[in-house]
Amino acid sequence: MKRFIGFIKKEFYHIFRDRRSLFILFGMPIAQILLFGFAITNEINNVDIAILDHSKDATTEEIINKISASKYFSVNQFIEKESDIETIFKKGKVKAVLNFEKDFSKNLIKDHNATLQIITDATDPNTANTISNFVNAILTQYQKELNKDITIEYQIVPRTRMVYNPELKSVYMFVPGVMTIILMLVSAMMTSISITREKELGTMEILLVSPLKPLQVIIGKVFPYIFLSIINALVIIVLSIFIFKMPVQGSLVLLGLESILFIISALALGILISTISATQQTAMMISLMGLMLPVILLSGFIFPISSMPIPLQVISNIIPAKWFIIIIKGIMLKGVGLQYVWKETLILFGMTVFFIGLSVKKYKIRLE
């Protein structure tokens, strides 16, 4: 036991001696969460649109005013002919063109029907679709005003209640995700080189001839990083509560414990990478190239998992970040207790045990 404590001490010395890494380790997550918490949103605001008005009458003017008054759109320019649409789309700034047909008002009065084309640059399908929905919503509102003298009978009106996030803030979606990505990558990256570094610098031999057992070496390596990552997690949680006003409906203690579990699983994954790679470079590349995109894309951080093709939904189950995101959203936003997230917790726990077990098995006690 004394030997083991000595080993942990050595690891702490290694970490604290490298001031620059320490600074990076604590400075970066803070900078990132602040930046992303404010900047990343998939709400659509101030989209530049252009108008192609073939009738230029009172009604079209009123509609254009309504559209430019909304916070979603800013009318960027007026164009005169169809062929201009292509030109402005190619420049890339304007995302949609509203094309009013000829004699818009006249048709509306005569036939009670007029047509408006919403031409969108659908290279970004999400923005295109949202623009089209928003224009529709504004027009529906306008029609209601026009039709207010006619009462429509037999109407069912849906009363929608948005629970857990009534103002539809995208911060609620992104802060847990950013938190997860930062913890996952920082933890995995830190430990991923811990064993290969000793191999590459040649100090591994000394560890191998010492009486420490593989499990002791691995736990000793993880231990100091648990300590550092917990500080990191605390800082992130404090920032998200005080700066981004994330609610914590559930228990703060449970949130803390779950974060520790997730950190340990990410650290263990890092150790595993480190035992299977020969050089620091390989270990780094695996933990960066191999983890970065899958964690961003398959964890449900930005894209909803339920909309993905089935094979990918299955693959997403092996991403620890997915389970952690479910857990923190549950605790912070829904206010659930352990009885609702025990399954996810158990999965994370199982993964951690698996990573550590495999690392011990892969840890070579002989030199090549």
Next chain:
Amino acid sequence: MKIILYIIQKEFKQIFRNKGMLPIIFVLPLLQLIILSNAATFEVKNIKFGYIDSDHTSTSRALIEKFNASTYFEVSTDFPSEQLASAAMLKGEVDVLLEIPNYFERDLQKEKHNNLGITINAIDGAAAGVENVYVTQIVQRFNKNLKVDLFQVSDKQIQPINIETVPLFWYNETLNYKTFMVPGILVLLVTMITLFLSGMNIVREKEIGTLEQINVTPIRKSQFIIGKLFPFWVIGMGILTVGLIIARVIFNVPIVGSLPLMYLYTSIYILVILGIGLFISNFTDTQQQAMFIAWFFTVIFILMSGLFTPIESMPEWAQILTEFNPIKYFVEVMRMVMLKGSGFMDILPQLSKTILYAFIMNGLAIWSYKKTN
């Protein structure tokens, strides 16, 4: 010139000698392109739907039937009580919940107007908004037939004024996310590979101690740096090429614009990234530090590139910051040229900024590389 060639040869040998790295450089990115491009979709479908029917009449059943028939909603769950339904919502088993109150049909007949309770899990605000649109559409369609079908009242109302909207989705009529995402993810992979490799390269020689050996040779700074960077430039261009083939063949992404233009832009873009990598390499002592910094910038570059979330939605100060993000320009150019067929003049602003960026970064990298301690 001969010296540069030797250095290049040495670098290539080192790359190909490291068998553990080869699959990471050449296979992993392409595998990710193939698999992950399918994940990146904002489409909202397979919505987990549930309902509480306290009315049990033909109207309530007909309404539920409409929801079940919609392709957006997954097979629904019938909850006998509100408690069970909200428990399921907490567990995440249901995202949209429909509540039909007691005497729903009777009140509708009597008062010709009735409310319907909808509860939506709004943690993902954007998805919740879309789900709400779907629900409203279904109810509206149901309303239209309500009178005639269910209550057999003849329809002799004054026709209301109607503005018909025709949405036209240019360049991507089916709103296929893959055409949007594949070029973007390819950009990320090219960037990550070249940045990480170049960022670790010189610092690795420092850490192992072989940099001193090179420093005492008559190799000049610029020769050394060109020799170091050229192999990664080749790798980056290679990944772009294979990635484009994958995009065309597997994902059927249209390549409308000019290929030479794309290659011209990419060749300059990779220089920017290599410059950044070298600069990081010069300022760090260990590979770990270099990678932390490279990681820090990559995450920022990726998430603020407009690839996953639109730049226009960001606050003003963040939009200004994105001007310094090389990935933003690359994503824009790839999408413009590949999908819209934009020409040289259209991408000139991005191109000239990238060229300027390349000069600045590589200038800084060469300036900060010191042969003596």
